Amino acid sequence: MSRELETLNVGELLARWPFAEQHLSDNGHAEIADRPEASLKAILDCEQLAALDGFVGMMEDFLGASEEKVTEITITGGRAKDGSDEPVRELTARVGDVICIVGPTGSGKSRLLADIEWVARGDTPTGRHVTINGQVPDDKWRFSSEFKLVAQLSQNMNFVMDLTVEEFLALHAESRQASEPEEKIQRIWNWANGLAGEPFTLDTPVTSLSGGQSRALMIADTAVLSASPVVLIDEIENAGIDRQQALDILIKEEKIVLMATHDPILALMGDRRVIINNGAMQKVIEPSAAERANLTELRALDAKLMGLRHRLRMGERLDEI
Numbered sequence: 571m572s573r574e575l576e577t578l579n580v581g582e583l584l585a586r587w588p589f590a591e592q593h594l595s596d597n598g599h600a601e602i603a604d605r606p607e608a609s610l611k612a613i614l615d616c617e618q619l620a621a622l623d624g625f626v627g628m629m630e631d632f633l634g635a636s637e638e639k640v641t642e643i644t645i646t647g648g649r650a651k652d653g654s655d656e657p658v659r660e661l662t663a664r665v666g667d668v669i670c671i672v673g674p675t676g677s678g679k680s681r682l683l684a685d686i687e688w689v690a691r692g693d694t695p696t697g698r699h700v701t702i703n704g705q706v707p708d709d710k711w712r713f714s715s716e717f718k719l720v721a722q723l724s725q726n727m728n729f730v731m732d733l734t735v736e737e738f739l740a741l742h743a744e745s746r747q748a749s750e751p752e753e754k755i756q757r758i759w760n761w762a763n764g765l766a767g768e769p770f771t772l773d774t775p776v777t778s779l780s781g782g783q784s785r786a787l788m789i790a791d792t793a794v795l796s797a798s799p800v801v802l803i804d805e806i807e808n809a810g811i812d813r814q815q816a817l818d819i820l821i822k823e824e825k826i827v828l829m830a831t832h833d834p835i836l837a838l839m840g841d842r843r844v845i846i847n848n849g850a851m852q853k854v855i856e857p858s859a860a861e862r863a864n865l866t867e868l869r870a871l872d873a874k875l876m877g878l879r880h881r882l883r884m885g886e887r888l889d890e891i
């Protein structure tokens with residue numbers, strides 16, 4: 571039995587998997603929580619133990635409860651589109667890193683993100699390999715929803731549920747068995763409102779959030795509630811949200827962030843940037859001191875553009891800029 575439940579007592583079982591109480595009570599073991607010292611082996615027969623194990627496994631899959639801490643991922647180079655060796659042979663990203671991926675349209679930025687998401691093992695068009703914490707990863711990273719390596723922030727969130735923001739977050743917090751769910755819900759909502767231009771309330775239905783608002787909510791939600799250690803972002807710039815704050819939030823929550831971008835501000839904000847061409851990582855560079863200094867000027871330019879955009883939205887003329 572994979573979890574060796576027969577070696578545990580009731581207290582140990584419920585400490586680790588609190589939801590097991592309901593299952594046991596549904597199966598004729600009411601008030602079992604009152605006997606924490608009782609050994610499971612004494613209480614349950616083989617069949618019941620197997621059923622409990624199956625239930626715990628199913629719940630873990632559903633909850634996405636990952637216990638293994640991912641501290642770094644490494645991408646080993648494969649081949650370019652023309653079959654030649656990829657110049658960058660190894661790229662390691664650690665918790666707290668923001669790695670930007672830049673390159674012309676069609677050069678292979680999204681492909682690199684997809685290789686990471688799929689935990690490539692030489693079995694994608696690029697022939698790359700991805701290792702986790704320096705090890706060839708277990709199959710669980712590919713096939714089990716319990717161990718999801720990557721949280722993808724896609725451009726379009728399709729909320730199918732008819733819930734308010736608060737209900738949506740509460741559901742997510744509950745399914746993740748988050749501690750202090752109220753505090754987390756407040757934090758996500760606050761952050762999301764900081765990222766989106768137009769504020770929304772906790773009782774706004776998720777289906778009526780704008781594109782930028784739902785994206786802001788997903789970023790904050792991913793930062794706080796997702797078990798996935800790696801966040802992949804493809805083209806955040808079109809989302810109409812505060813990009814710098816979005817990155818800050820993800821870093822604060824100890825994520826490894828890889829982001830494909832055409833935006834010079836975002837590219838210079840990264841710790842490193844990977845230059846992609848011809849389907850291959852050509853080189854990895856760190857922003858220079860001069861580039862960092864230029865960031866201030868770029869932000870001023872960006873703020874100016876944002877201001878113009880705002881005025882345009884408010885129906886003003888831009889005769890004076």
Ligand SMILES: Nc1ncnc2c1ncn2[C@@H]1O[C@H](COP(=O)(O)OP(=O)(O)OP(=O)(O)O)[C@@H](O)[C@H]1O
Binds near residue numbers: 652673679681849
């Ligand atoms: N090393 C490679 N070998 C073979 N095919 C590749 C390789 N790298 C990328 N490709 C393929 O090239 C195509 C374009 O790549 P991709 O979509 O990643 O480009 P992109 O840089 O994201 O472009 P955009 O900026 O337009 O989003 C895809 O079909 C991708 O699978």
Ligand SMILES: [Mg+2]
Binds near residue numbers: 680
């Ligand atoms: Mg792309």
